[in-house]
Amino acid sequence: MTTPKFRVVRPTDNLDALLAFYRDGLGLTVFDRFQDHDGFDAIIMGQENAPYHFAFTRTDKHQAGKAPTEENLLVFYLSDHAEWENAVNRMKAAGFLPVISFNPYWDKKGLTFEDPDGYRIVLQQTDWVP
Incomplete structure (x- = not known):
């Protein structure tokens, strides 16, 4: 069986604020951005050659x-320590500081x-580890 590709779609009220977080902080690439497509604006982001995309949508409807809880998470596993440090430093340089995780498990080997x-x-x- 081939690995399926997927897109996570989530609504927002502020596309530009999310753009700064996911593009500038997390380092995702913007693949597409559109306005007023049947009443929806969107930004589609991801990493080149990754089997996933994120789409953030906004509508006047x-x-x-x-977020309904602090446990709504996307977890990125970065096994290489230098790669992890670079990702953390990019988030901080973009103005996003770590927060204490709701579940203390995530603070043992990561940052939220x-x-x-x-x-x-x-x-x-x-x-x-699946």
């Missing part, structure tokens, strides 16, 4: 609001950052 909508990403300095 409803308010997206904030909160995006402008209250959703969190963890930069975990360990191997991915």
